[in-house]
Amino acid sequence: MKNYTVKLYQETDYEKWNDFIGQAKNATFLFHRDFMEYHKDRFEDFSLLVYDNEKLVSVLPANKVNDVVYSHQGLTYGGLVYLKKIKGTEVELILDAFFSFLRQNEIKTFYYKPIPAFYLPDGNSEVDFFIFKRGALLEKKEMNLAINMSVSLDISKSKLKHFRRIQEMDLDIIEEEDFKPFWELVLEPRLSEKHNAKPVHNCIEITLLKQNFPNNIKQFSVYYEDEIIAGITIFETDAVVKSQYGATTRKGEELRALDFLFINLIQKYKEEGKLFFDMGIVGDDNEKGYNLGLLKQKEELGCSVYNQDFYKIIL
Template identity: 25%
Template structure:
């Protein structure tokens, strides 16, 4: 005797009333970092229109798709996953089977087209941020004729295995000890302000730009996402001379260095390397992977930045962007 037919798949656009169901799925997922929770996603809704989607099977939420578009976008028919984050896309409840993922994405594509979208720009969640990575969505993209639009280079350390700090980095650590550099995690608003001034000065001097987040935004995100943002600083006497702001997710198993910076004096005494070494020491064994972030701009490698990361034992992983027309 055959069983009951499975419930039909239903796709709908995200609305604020879905927030509790959305957050519950992300919290149970194998590939949804805390940045996909509404407490993080909604902070920049003044700049980005949320164009996320939910996939239901009967009354059960099976997946969500994290996406949006820039308000007043020049190309409003392009769905971007995600314009305000470094990545986006499909998040599934637990380890979804490949045929299900393909079915859900087929249904989503039909819904996107019906909603007026004609292109998908997708930056899938990198493996380093997933408790249990799956590349079923990449297989679907390939079958649909998607094109690889960009590939950047991320540096990752496996914290579950021994890693070796290189000679140059060890020299900087000795220098930091000799100069009395003190490293610690801080929650003080004054330390955030000091680090942000240092960071903004460096970025403006080197690249002519400012941090993606303002100081007010980063403090608000820290308060809205407790336990997920930490600032580690290096001090000479009472002066903040270097620091690393990390995003972390113990459930997914990663720590990510979102911002790294040192003052001229800090660079002379190895302050940033001292912070990174202490960060690595403290995050084992609670976390399994550390992401140093990308060392490329539009595919061009910043060799000095890459050398610093690989000097701590990091290896290369790619982060990709795909375009799909429909």
């Protein structure tokens, strides 16, 4: 039986961690330390590394609040990260090594949010099975809307009708390096007006992340008569493209500019061979637990519902 050793991440592990993420079976650029640490002042990092003798075999992006450890709260998804050659029985032993380390450090509860399955063509459900067998509770389930790009697109007739009409107008789609126009003139005002909220990333943070991950983070904006009226911020991985932010001005709403941009991007990334277009969850604090309008809008753009699960493990 293998004897795994678990260690807490230190700054000296920076290169080792990132090299591992680049080789892992089930990682995206969100697990790179340069992404995880853009907001490190907000979280007490408790990321872990697992060794088989001297060889790094697994990592866990995580943070700690008192005696509770979270599959990192600053990331959309997380989970146990390991190499493709690691088999199910080894994943089980690695997970037990993690749990043993957490108990030794007087951690009482662990919250786990695996990466949605459609991000990983090679599969990634071993941990879900093993944590269930160890008493994990399904604390929350969200509907994650995504388009399977390997099959024919199923955009609603009404969306396509408006799309063809809008195509005749003088709308320009621009891939921008500068996030300020979208952030300051569209995204922040609309979030404030409609939800009294702010984007998770401020303009400085998203600009820094773009500099660190120029091939993964992209901004597409729609202009009409030289005025920005809509935009979508894309997070792109090898297999999946995610609309991280999407917003429109009132003028853009009248012209259906956001749908126009979405349909163009869906077609663009399908042609480029992406497997899924992820439009995120539709959760809401209302009694239904989801936003009916968002669900309808995303389904009309061709999305289907996939699970995003959140687990709680009492240690």
